[in-house]
Structures are given as C-alpha cells and as structure tokens.
Amino acid sequence: MSSNHLSVCATSYKMTWELSWQPSGYCVDISSDQSASFHTVPPVPTRKDSNFTRRDKVRLYGHPGKEPSADMLKKQLLAGAVLLIGAVNMFYYYLEGYLIRFMEMYESTQSTFTMSATFSASFSYSQRLDLKIGIVTVLGAYGDRAKYQTAMSTMECYAIRHNYTYLVLVARDYSKECPQTDVTFQRHCMVAIVLDSFDWILFVDGDIGVVNENSKLEKFLDSTKDITFYDRFFNHEIMAGSYLVKRSAFSKRFLHGWADYEFSLPKSFHGRDNGAIHMWIIKQLPSPGMELCEELWNAARDFTTLSYYTVCCRQILRKTISPNIKILEKGQGWARDGWLTNGHWNPKIDFMFHARKEADKIKYKMEDIGRLDGPQFFPWFDTLKSPVILKDCRKEELHWNHDPHLILSKFTILQHLDKWKKYVDKEFQLVAKNLRRRSRSARTNITETSHGVSKKDI
Numbered sequence: 001m002s003s004n005h006l007s008v009c010a011t012s013y014k015m016t017w018e019l020s021w022q023p024s025g026y027c028v029d030i031s032s033d034q035s036a037s038f039h040t041v042p043p044v045p046t047r048k049d050s051n052f053t054r055r056d057k058v059r060l061y062g063h064p065g066k067e068p069s070a071d072m073l074k075k076q077l078l079a080g081a082v083l084l085i086g087a088v089n090m091f092y093y094y095l096e097g098y099l100i101r102f103m104e105m106y107e108s109t110q111s112t113f114t115m116s117a118t119f120s121a122s123f124s125y126s127q128r129l130d131l132k133i134g135i136v137t138v139l140g141a142y143g144d145r146a147k148y149q150t151a152m153s154t155m156e157c158y159a160i161r162h163n164y165t166y167l168v169l170v171a172r173d174y175s176k177e178c179p180q181t182d183v184t185f186q187r188h189c190m191v192a193i194v195l196d197s198f199d200w201i202l203f204v205d206g207d208i209g210v211v212n213e214n215s216k217l218e219k220f221l222d223s224t225k226d227i228t229f230y231d232r233f234f235n236h237e238i239m240a241g242s243y244l245v246k247r248s249a250f251s252k253r254f255l256h257g258w259a260d261y262e263f264s265l266p267k268s269f270h271g272r273d274n275g276a277i278h279m280w281i282i283k284q285l286p287s288p289g290m291e292l293c294e295e296l297w298n299a300a301r302d303f304t305t306l307s308y309y310t311v312c313c314r315q316i317l318r319k320t321i322s323p324n325i326k327i328l329e330k331g332q333g334w335a336r337d338g339w340l341t342n343g344h345w346n347p348k349i350d351f352m353f354h355a356r357k358e359a360d361k362i363k364y365k366m367e368d369i370g371r372l373d374g375p376q377f378f379p380w381f382d383t384l385k386s387p388v389i390l391k392d393c394r395k396e397e398l399h400w401n402h403d404p405h406l407i408l409s410k411f412t413i414l415q416h417l418d419k420w421k422k423y424v425d426k427e428f429q430l431v432a433k434n435l436r437r438r439s440r441s442a443r444t445n446i447t448e449t450s451h452g453v454s455k456k457d458i
Contacts, residue, residue: 230333
C-alpha cells in the first residue's frame with residue numbers, strides 16, 4: 001500500500017474434484033482520487049502443477065507442507081466443535097453462580113416505584129369502574145376451616161386490605177339449589193348462584209393462601225372474557241380449584257353445566273371436576289377429535305392414563321380460540337403450587353400458593369433454606385414469621401411479617417420454574433406423539449373396514 005493507493009484483496013478456497021484446494025479471489029484498487037478498479041486473482045497452481053512452489057504453500061496456508069485433505073478438514077471441524085461445547089459447559093458450570101449473583105445485585109438496584117405504580121394504577125381502575133369483587137371459598141362442612149386455617153386467614157386478611165368481599169360458603173346450605181353430591185361439582189353451582197351479587201368473583205380452594213399481600217386481582221381481569229382459568233404448572237391440567245368469573249349469562253350457564261357434569265361422568269378414573277372441566281370446555285367449541293378424548297377418558301385407570309385424556313383435550317384447545325374463556329399459560333396465573341420451589345418465593349412474581357393444608361405444615365430446617373428441590377405436593381413451609389391479625393388488616397401501611405429466609409431473587413425462582421416447565425412440556429410432546437400414532441392407526445382400521453377388509457382378514 002502506498003500513500004496514494006490502497007489495494008484490498010480477498011481469497012476463497014474451493015475443493016477440486018481431485019480433493020485438492022484451489023484458491024481464487026478478487027482485488028479492489030482504490031486510488032487517491034477515490035476511484036476504484038476491480039480485478040480477479042487468477043487461480044494459484046494446485047499441488048499437481050509443477051509451478052506450485054513451497055513459497056506458494058506458505059502464502060496460501062500459513063505454513064509449509066501439504067494442503068489440508070477433506071478428512072483432515074472434517075477432523076479439525078469436529079475438534080473445534082468439541083472444544084466449543086466444552087467451553088460453553090465450563091462457562092455455565094463455573095460462572096452460573098456469578099451470573100445469578102449479578103442478576104440479584106441488578107434487581108436490588110432497581111426501584112420499586114414501577115411495581116407500586118402498577119398497583120396504584122390497578123386500584124384507580126377499580127375505583128373508576130366501581131367494580132364489586134368477591135373472593136369465594138366453598139367448604140364441605142362448617143368445621144373444615146380448621147383444616148386450612150393459615151391459607152384462609154391470609155385470604156381473608158388480603159380481601160379486607162383491598163376492599164374485596166370474602167365469602168366462605170358451606171355446601172349443605174345450598175343442597176336444595178345445588179343437588180350435586182360431590183362438593184367438587186356442587187361448589188361451581190354455588191358460585192353461579194352468588195355471582196349475581198358481584199361484578200367478578202375469584203373462586204379459590206380452601207388450601208390456596210396469599211403470600212404477597214401487595215398484589216391485586218384487577219390486573220388479571222379481562223373484560224373481553226367471561227371466565228379465566230390458568231394452567232397447573234407440574235402437569236397438563238387446567239386448574240379447576242381457582243378461576244375468575246364475570247357476572248354474565250354465559251358464566252352462569254357454564255358453571256351450572258360444569259356442576260351437572262357429575263351426572264354424566266364415565267365409569268372410570270375420571271378425575272372428578274378437574275377431569276370434567278376439560279371435556280366441558282371443548283364441548284363449548286367446534287371440536288374435531290373429541291371422540292378420541294372421550295374414549296381415553298372412558299379408559300382412564302389412574303393419573304397416568306388420565307393424563308392421556310388431558311393432553312388430548314389440551315391439543316384441541318390449542319387449535320381453537322374460545323370467545324368466552326381464557327386460559328393463562330404456566331406461570332401467568334395468580335397462584336401456583338408452593339412445593340415447586342420448596343416454599344421459596346419472590347414478591348415480584350408470586351401472589352398465591354396452592355396446597356397449604358394444616359396437616360402438611362412443618363417448620364423448615366437450616367438445610368432447607370435456599371434449596372428449591374424439595375418433596376412434591378407436601379409438606380409446606382409458612383412464608384410468614386408470625387400469623388396475620390385480622391383486626392389490623394385494613395391498615396395498608398402495615399406489611400405482613402414475611403420470613404426473609406424463604407424469599408429468593410426473581411431470577412433464581414424463574415430459572416427453577418423454567419426447568420419444571422421444560423420437563424412438563426417435553427412430557428406433553430411425548431404423549432401427544434403417541435396419541436397421533438394411535439389416531440393414525442384408528443383411521444387406518446376404519447379405511448380398511450370400509451373397503452370390506454379388516455386386519456383380522458389379512
């Protein structure tokens with residue numbers, strides 16, 4: 001390169017039919033007057049050319065010797081891939097902890113103003129529309145509250161704090177209006193009856209408790225839908241034990257129909273109202289393929305075979321949009337099972353925990369702190385150091401006495417829940433694949449039979 005002239009060249013290599021490498025390329029010459037000229041570089045002689053000298057090899061390959069063969073190139077690429085994978089794994093193994101601590105530090109520097117502003121906006125929205133919101137729990141008998149004391153106390157205190165109405169209904173008080181004998185069905189009939197007194201109702205199982213008293217129900221209300229459900233995290237089910245329902249003719253008709261499904265259950269391991277909700281929803285829609293789901297439901301013998309039926313229904317729901325029903329994906333609902341993170345939580349993402357029966361409540365040990373993998377379904381740890389006091393619940397400035405040992409960073413909680421989600425999604429795909437194979441086999445049998453030939457005749 002001179003002071004008034006610049007030449008830029010690029011070289012590429014192509015493999016000839018005799019497995020030798022032949023370089024070729026082009027150059028661009030730029031002069032001081034910014035004019036440019038383009039010319040190609042003639043191919044350099046290959047190994048079989050007598051003029052291909054040692055100097056040519058050094059210029060082309062950076063070192064003397066033979067040009068790389070196809071086998072050598074493959075080995076080099078494979079070695080590079082192995083080294084890259086190893087480097088990524090080493091990075092993840094050694095630096096994951098540092099990454100988590102960095103994310104925790106980053107979160108700690110973020111202002112809480114955004115979150116409180118969101119809650120304030122939701123509260124103003126509620127006041128402006130003058131929404132009357134109720135929270136309803138149905139018990140089988142009057143003495144059953146003791147079985148869910150911690151969960152129901154937090155729910156009642158939360159309702160008082162945010163000016164919601166908390167109703168605890170007992171099944172036998174509605175036996176005339178709701179003749180169902182299984183309380184898991186009867187409770188939906190009861191919700192339909194009291195719905196006339198509210199704009200919206202949040203129905204919750206007795207064992208669902210509040211862990212974050214600052215969250216608001218308004219952010220989950222969708223005025224374009226009549227009923228909002230959410231997906232359970234650890235399996236493929238729609239959660240039957242909690243839903244948001246708007247006062248409407250569709251809502252009351254849907255809840256009464258769901259309750260009456262007690263009288264249409266198959267003689268199988270049907271899953272009570274949690275099994276029925278899937279079939280009842282798809283019956284509200286144009287649902288091709290429903291016959292296979294009904295067949296699977298009739299054949300269910302345990303939770304495993306019941307899950308085949310559930311996946312069948314969920315596949316239909318994924319392909320169809322209901323104008324009245326909304327189903328929130330995993331992690332998007334207002335509640336989840338607390339045992340998924342061994343009782344740990346974060347106030348930016350968690351609101352309510354399910355599966356908090358008094359019989360399963362224990363005190364954590366030191367080795368449980370920070371450990372997210374724990375026993376499944378139960379037992380559970382109380383996230384409060386001391387219980388709520390109902391007479392103080394109207395004091396908005398009074399915060400609950402949360403146990404700091406069970407509060408982890410948002411990043412840590414989400415990372416663990418994402419592992420659960422990937423595991424369940426993979427399981428879903430495996431079941432769905434088996435169902436597709438079964439469906440194809442059934443269609444083949446039908447086709448063969450329609451032509452007067454069955455597999456038995458072959």
